Amino acid sequence: MPRNIVIYWLLFAMHLGLHASTIPSHVDIGIFSGQNLRKFSFVPLTGRYIICDPDHKKVTELKPFSSIIVQRQNNGFTIFQDDSVIYTGSDITLQGGAFNNSFLLVPMDRNTEPRMYDGDLTISFxxxxxxxxxxxPFESYVAGTVQWESGHNRHEEFYKVQAVIIRTYALSNLQRHRRQGFHLCDQVHCQAYYGKSINPNILEAVKATxxxxxxxHNNKLINTVYHANCGGQTxxxxxxxPHSYPYLRSRNDIYCRSMPGAQWEHSLSIADLRRYLSHAHNFQPNASQWRHIETLRQNTRKHHIDPERNIHLSEIRDHFGLRSTYFSVTPRNDSLHLQGRGFGHGVGLCQEGAMQRAEKGYSKEEILSFYYLGARLTQWEHQPLFRQEK
Ligand SMILES: [Zn+2]
Ligand SMILES: [Zn+2]
Structure with missing residues (x-):
């Protein structure tokens, strides 16, 4: 092979390797996604904000606590400052101009709590x-998400576990909302992110990891799915x-069984279940088929509500809003009594099991390799900051 082609391929391979193992400095999150805000105020908390129009022309500059109000109109939005209109259009960027920039976003047309964010805000209509x-900043997103996905007052080692899996999950899904012009949404569809965290224990865990x-083992990110409580078996x-991952294996988990999400009960109307089976699956169980359904027992996890049709329990869970698919059934008059275990889909890391393991002194490596069989912690570097300070 000619020498220059060899060099080209070497450079290309190095580029791929570098690209594959780095973390972007910033991430674009679609916030208040699905809420369709009509009016909100934007309040800089730290740093300063430069308002730029689509031609990158500066409209004005905001110092901390000098707020503006953004109001949606029929074909765009208007920005007010001190009751005067400073911009009308359909696209604007509020860009941080200092090293640390944070802001408060206060919805004014509904009863939603104000939220705090680091970084910039882009508004488009x-x-x-x-x-x-x-x-x-990528790590600020990780800290915010750790808070919203795992709550306050958790063990520091558990926060480290959450930081690592949230970072990994975000990196694996950066293309998810590409068509909408951002990387990730702020809902559970991606991961819950209702603003930055100021919890010192969470910030410390994110910094430490x-x-x-x-x-x-190929340095490829794994699919770090997680759920609240597996009920004793993932x-x-x-x-x-559809996919089988070698690290997402069913494991017996003794650590979550006494936690808040471990057990649940539910009463399911027989008529509703029969109607669902008939409409969704054209299935009218005969007496012996129904007997299987109304006496379903799960000492270990099963996956189908009936032995013949293979109707997946996850469909029943989704349709009837059940906490998990891990339940046993007892008939009671015109309803079925469900006794269930766990909360969530059950694949990957069990949060309440991981919390208990952290309390008992397990390290993040031990916790991760239990729920993600054979997986390992790897250090990736952040790409340098892509923007100049103004
Ligand atoms: Zn999403
Ligand atoms: Zn568990």
């Missing part, structure tokens, strides 16, 4: 809606989803 994108991700990925 399309399809009669305001689209808000928060461009946040900065750049750490979970990979397989689920093989292929028992719920």
């Amino acid at each position: 399309s399809d009669r809606r305001l689209g808000l994108i928060n461009t946040a 900065r750049g750490m991700v979970v990979t397989d 689920v093989n990925s292929e028992d719920l989803w």
